[in-house]
Each structure stands twice: as structure tokens, then as C-alpha cells.
Amino acid sequence: RAVAAEVGAARVGLRISPERNIQDVWEKDAADVRATYEALVDGVAPLGLAYLSVLHPDLDGSLVQDLRRRFGGVVVANSGVASPTTRDEAETLVSSGVADAVAVGRALIANPDLVARWREGADENAVDQASVYGPDARGYTDYPALTTVGG
Ligand SMILES: Cc1cc2nc3c(=O)[nH]c(=O)nc-3n(C[C@H](O)[C@H](O)[C@H](O)COP(=O)(O)O)c2cc1C
Structure with missing residues (x-):
């Protein structure tokens, strides 16, 4: 309230x-x-x-x-x-x-472009369970977007 x-x-x-x-x-x-x-x-x-x-x-x-x-x-x-x-x-x-x-939850943590991936039926990054509660940028900003998958 x-x-x-x-x-x-x-x-x-x-x-x-x-x-x-x-x-x-x-x-x-x-x-x-x-x-x-x-x-x-x-x-x-x-x-x-x-x-x-x-x-x-x-x-x-x-x-x-x-x-x-x-x-x-x-x-x-x-x-x-x-x-x-x-x-x-x-x-x-x-x-x-x-x-x-x-x-x-997890799919969105691991895929910064999850909406685009779901729209296209694209593969997804798996969440890295070890970094989900981390104190720094790891696990927050380092998952690759679709265009950068595979290099
Ligand atoms: C790192 C992490 C932290 C979470 N923290 C909370 C929380 O504080 N409160 C809550 O209600 N749910 C929390 N959840 C649960 C999510 O809201 C969600 O219900 C759960 O991850 C299952 O959805 P998913 O299968 O899409 O990941 C957390 C999940 C994750 C992965």
C-alpha cells in the first residue's frame, strides 16, 4: 500500500x-x-x-x-x-x-535478446547457475546475444 x-x-x-x-x-x-x-x-x-x-x-x-x-x-x-x-x-x-x-526467470537472465530468440525459435544460452548471485558483472552482462553466438 x-x-x-x-x-x-x-x-x-x-x-x-x-x-x-x-x-x-x-x-x-x-x-x-x-x-x-x-x-x-x-x-x-x-x-x-x-x-x-x-x-x-x-x-x-x-x-x-x-x-x-x-x-x-x-x-x-x-x-x-x-x-x-x-x-x-x-x-x-x-x-x-x-x-x-x-x-x-533463468532464460531471461541467460539471454539478453530472449524475445528475439523466442520469436525466431532460435537456440538459447543455458543459465550459468554458478554466477546467478554473483557480486560483479559476471552472469549479468556477459551472456552473448544472438548475433554474437558462435563468434
Ligand atoms: C537468481 C534467481 C533469483 C531469484 N530470486 C527470486 C526472488 O527474490 N523472489 C522470487 O519470488 N523469486 C525469485 N526467483 C524465482 C524466479 O522468479 C522464478 O520463479 C524461477 O526462476 C522459475 O522461473 P524460470 O523457470 O523461468 O527460471 C529467483 C530465480 C533466480 C534464478
């Missing part, structure tokens, strides 16, 4: 990750998860945020789709870290109506 008041709700998005169970945050009680995230989404829905980004392995399931209905705005989906989001997965999620858009 404070950020939306400062810069405008249309410039603020929110990422939620129900049942992600990471870093000692355990969300294993389905009823509690539902009550918690429904309250959160009901609370922010009136703000008119730019989007709600949801990380969950079962994007088509009732939890995510109920939260989506309650939010009432643009929902950006991400199925999780098991494997990197692919062009096919993103297309299917949107064309089947599961989400309004798809959040892309």
Missing part, C-alpha cells in the same frame, strides 16, 4: 509463492494457506496493482485460479524452479487461459 501510494498502483506488481516451502517458511496446511493468501489478495485487490505474479507448480489448480478470480486483475504465472520456463510452456499457459502472462 505504501509503495502504491508513493509511485502509483499501476506501477507496482506483487509476487506471491504459496506453498513454496523455502528458507524455513513452511506452508503445509492447505486450509491455512488458503485463508492466508485469500486475505492477502482480498487486501490488495482494491488497490488496482499492475499485476499479481504467482509462483506455484499447479497453476491450473483451484488455489491459484481462486486467487486469480479474487485479485480480478492481470495475473502473471510461473510454475516454479523444477525446470526453466520454456517458450512452449509460456505459450500454452497464456493460450489455454491459465494466466494473462508468464514470468520468465
Whole structure:
């Protein structure tokens, strides 16, 4: 609410990750998860945020789709870290109506020109897991663009 008041709700998005169970945050009680995230989404829905980004392995399931209905705005989906989001997965999620858009993580980190590559069906650089949290430019600005692939 404070950020939306400062810069405008249309410039603020929110990422939620129900049942992600990471870093000692355990969300294993389905009823509690539902009550918690429904309250959160009901609370922010009136703000008119730019989007709600949801990380969950079962994007088509009732939890995510109920939260989506309650939010009432643009929902950006991400199925999780098991494997990197692919062009096919993103297309299917949107064309089947599961989400309004798809959040892309690793493929975008590794490919500065990912949009062009997906448009052309071109090969992609694989993400270098060792450099994703690095303190310098390595892993941020040194992935080659399409024109420089292969020299
Ligand atoms: C280096 C890195 C840092 C991330 N940090 C966050 C974070 O701070 N908050 C969050 O909600 N997700 C974070 N994620 C998860 C991504 O938002 C995304 O859900 C995940 O990478 C799966 O999408 P992908 O298969 O397209 O990479 C991070 C992912 C990566 C690779």
C-alpha cells in the first residue's frame, strides 16, 4: 500500500509463492494457506496493482485460479524452479487461459535478446547457475546475444 501510494498502483506488481516451502517458511496446511493468501489478495485487490505474479507448480489448480478470480486483475504465472520456463510452456499457459502472462526467470537472465530468440525459435544460452548471485558483472552482462553466438 505504501509503495502504491508513493509511485502509483499501476506501477507496482506483487509476487506471491504459496506453498513454496523455502528458507524455513513452511506452508503445509492447505486450509491455512488458503485463508492466508485469500486475505492477502482480498487486501490488495482494491488497490488496482499492475499485476499479481504467482509462483506455484499447479497453476491450473483451484488455489491459484481462486486467487486469480479474487485479485480480478492481470495475473502473471510461473510454475516454479523444477525446470526453466520454456517458450512452449509460456505459450500454452497464456493460450489455454491459465494466466494473462508468464514470468520468465533463468532464460531471461541467460539471454539478453530472449524475445528475439523466442520469436525466431532460435537456440538459447543455458543459465550459468554458478554466477546467478554473483557480486560483479559476471552472469549479468556477459551472456552473448544472438548475433554474437558462435563468434
Ligand atoms: C537468481 C534467481 C533469483 C531469484 N530470486 C527470486 C526472488 O527474490 N523472489 C522470487 O519470488 N523469486 C525469485 N526467483 C524465482 C524466479 O522468479 C522464478 O520463479 C524461477 O526462476 C522459475 O522461473 P524460470 O523457470 O523461468 O527460471 C529467483 C530465480 C533466480 C534464478
